[in-house]
Amino acid sequence: MTRVRCAWFAFAVFIAGCGGETFVPVSGKVTQGGKAFTKGGSVTFYPDKAKGNEGTITPTATLSDSGDYTLNTADKDGARPGWYKVAIVSQSPLPAGSYKVPENYLDRKYATAETTPIFIEVKAGQDASAYEIKLP
Numbered sequence: 001m002t003r004v005r006c007a008w009f010a011f012a013v014f015i016a017g018c019g020g021e022t023f024v025p026v027s028g029k030v031t032q033g034g035k036a037f038t039k040g041g042s043v044t045f046y047p048d049k050a051k052g053n054e055g056t057i058t059p060t061a062t063l064s065d066s067g068d069y070t071l072n073t074a075d076k077d078g079a080r081p082g083w084y085k086v087a088i089v090s091q092s093p094l095p096a097g098s099y100k101v102p103e104n105y106l107d108r109k110y111a112t113a114e115t116t117p118i119f120i121e122v123k124a125g126q127d128a129s130a131y132e133i134k135l136p
Contacts, residue, residue: 034134045121085118110135
């Protein structure tokens with residue numbers, strides 16, 4: 001009987017943990033100087049522990065040639081609610097076999113969680129304008 005109770009308890013804890021994973025759809029646009037950023041790249045949302053987001057998974061997106069992005073987290077659409085530091089990387093493509101260093105299309109400060117000045121809060125019920133990233 002004790003084994004059955006332990007098994008049910010473990011199952012209940014597992015289900016409670018899985019049920020607590022809420023993902024919010026996150027789609028937006030990157031603009032620069034008021035116009036769509038059209039050079040492509042990637043967008044990464046790093047959980048901001050300083051603002052209470054203790055998450056360990058970083059939602060990512062490919063930045064389209066029209067400046068649009070849609071986040072995915074570990075094969076799930078969207079991101080968990082909370083504050084994030086947002087990094088954007090956009091570099092020139094290089095021909096196969098090239099050993100040149102790619103040109104960065106954006107200031108390098110946008111490329112890492114440690115230096116980015118962009119912070120976004122993900123929460124349910126927001127429209128795409130809440131996730132617009134405006135670069136100077």
